[in-house]
Amino acid sequence: MSGLGLRRVPSLSRREHVAEILREAITSGRLKPGDRLVELDLAAELGTSRAPIREALRQLEQEGLIASYPYRGSEVLGVSQDEVEQVLVPIRITLERFAFGKALGKLTDDDLDALQRLVDDMLVAAADGEAERLADLDIRFHELVITRSEQRHCLQMWKTIQPRVRAYFRRDAPAHADPGDVARQHQELLDVLRAGDRETVLDAVEQHIHIHLAPDGPDGPGGHDVG
Amino acid sequence: MSGLGLRRVPSLSRREHVAEILREAITSGRLKPGDRLVELDLAAELGTSRAPIREALRQLEQEGLIASYPYRGSEVLGVSQDEVEQVLVPIRITLERFAFGKALGKLTDDDLDALQRLVDDMLVAAADGEAERLADLDIRFHELVITRSEQRHCLQMWKTIQPRVRAYFRRDAPAHADPGDVARQHQELLDVLRAGDRETVLDAVEQHIHIHLAPDGPDGPGGHDVG
DNA sequence: ATATGAGCGACTGTCGACAATCGGCCGTCG
DNA sequence: CGACGGCCGATTGTCGACAGTCGCTCATAT
Numbered sequence A, B: 001m002s003g004l005g006l007r008r009v010p011s012l013s014r015r016e017h018v019a020e021i022l023r024e025a026i027t028s029g030r031l032k033p034g035d036r037l038v039e040l041d042l043a044a045e046l047g048t049s050r051a052p053i054r055e056a057l058r059q060l061e062q063e064g065l066i067a068s069y070p071y072r073g074s075e076v077l078g079v080s081q082d083e084v085e086q087v088l089v090p091i092r093i094t095l096e097r098f099a100f101g102k103a104l105g106k107l108t109d110d111d112l113d114a115l116q117r118l119v120d121d122m123l124v125a126a127a128d129g130e131a132e133r134l135a136d137l138d139i140r141f142h143e144l145v146i147t148r149s150e151q152r153h154c155l156q157m158w159k160t161i162q163p164r165v166r167a168y169f170r171r172d173a174p175a176h177a178d179p180g181d182v183a184r185q186h187q188e189l190l191d192v193l194r195a196g197d198r199e200t201v202l203d204a205v206e207q208h209i210h211i212h213l214a215p216d217g218p219d220g221p222g223g224h225d226v227g
Numbered sequence C: 001a002t003a004t005g006a007g008c009g010a011c012t013g014t015c016g017a018c019a020a021t022c023g024g025c026c027g028t029c030g
Numbered sequence D: 001c002g003a004c005g006g007c008c009g010a011t012t013g014t015c016g017a018c019a020g021t022c023g024c025t026c027a028t029a030t
Helices: A014-028 A039-046 A050-062 A081-103 A109-128 A131-148 A152-172 A179-195 A198-213 B014-028 B039-046 B050-062 B081-103 B109-128 B131-148 B152-172 B179-195 B198-213
Strands: A066-069 A073-076 B066-069 B073-076
Touching: A014 A039, A014 A050, A014 A152, A039 A050, A050 A066, A050 B050, A081 A131, A081 A152, A081 A198, A081 B081, A081 B152, A109 A131, A109 A179, A131 A152, A131 A179, A152 B081, A152 B152, A179 A198, B014 B039, B014 B050, B014 B152, B039 B050, B050 B066, B081 B131, B081 B152, B081 B198, B109 B131, B109 B179, B131 B152, B131 B179, B179 B198
Parallel strands: none
Antiparallel strands: A066 A073, B066 B073
């Protein structure tokens, strides 16, 4: 209801714009681990002053994409497999279990339709071999549900860890999942959401993230189960 | 001139100072949820320009202690019980399991001695009823081990979620743990660390955090005791 | 040749000023 | 009397300039 369909056109602040551009440059691999970031150069390149650049760099630092050293500039950081599998993925599971649970009673029919459209688009992207687009749709699917959970801290933490996961799989990990599977797994998750049984949803979320992001389990023999 | 004075320690940037002072003011409860933060006022009170203030506010925003609205300022946020028990504590467990595991082979005898001194001080603080000091020592114990793990991302994420946990227990939750128990539990954890058996350490870390921060269990039967 | 330390670039850290935006106030008009 | 719309104060967003710090270079001494 109240479906005025009015989308905010917030005309992002320069700071957010800069952060987005740099985040994309880093997660795409155009800026590689070890590359140096010089505020004045970035300011010139992006046509702003240093103030928004600095604030964007601080944010990327909080997201773990770069490191800054006083008076000596910033550099792009890498992401290790250990960190992704033992830290970032388990944290994502924690966050999404919580968020999906909170979102359960709040998802409207419109929301479910939007999610269905995302899944449909995933199938197309998978068929066309558009890995980038598939990953984007994947992110938007999860972000939509988390947004609907109305847990702002949760959404913020998710946005904080997500770029590193993305950077890892985009830069370092070989294509590891069948694109068709990604789409199908989201369809299953969506079906479970529609059904609406809480425990089933939470377990499905956990399985979904785990299979999707760490199909081989944690390192080595005697893999440890994340509870 | 309320208590927000800026002390001179030239080794830290003003931005870090401001962040530290505000973080302390918020977690201590001197600044309460809903309180407004005005950049110019803070700048005047702390004797700096707005630039460091702004960067500090961005950091506190990332830490979830405040929220900022474009052109309309910032306000202090509260922390819900759900969030602490279902999100922050599980994330802390994930982070510390990882960090303690990585630190296992790296802790020197000096480190273990330092940890023992912290535990000894905890006993004194507990006996004297100095809850603040006890909490400080608690934090320093965990932070030392995480630092030794040499997992910078991990330490950074820990520092990001820790203030909210602290704020919650300092502001909203009643004293729930026997101070003597806190000290004793750290002694046990340290003993396990000294022994050095990996699986035992990881389980002990999980138990330690869980018991210490969510003794009633996350989704227990009748767990709602706080109004 | 090696050690030392002053000087030099290249940056970041900080500052004060200006521009843009938001929400409320108030007069005007229906 | 209530809706509308333009001012106004408060506050943030952005900018350009200056000061401080670090690592490196290079002359100098041993």
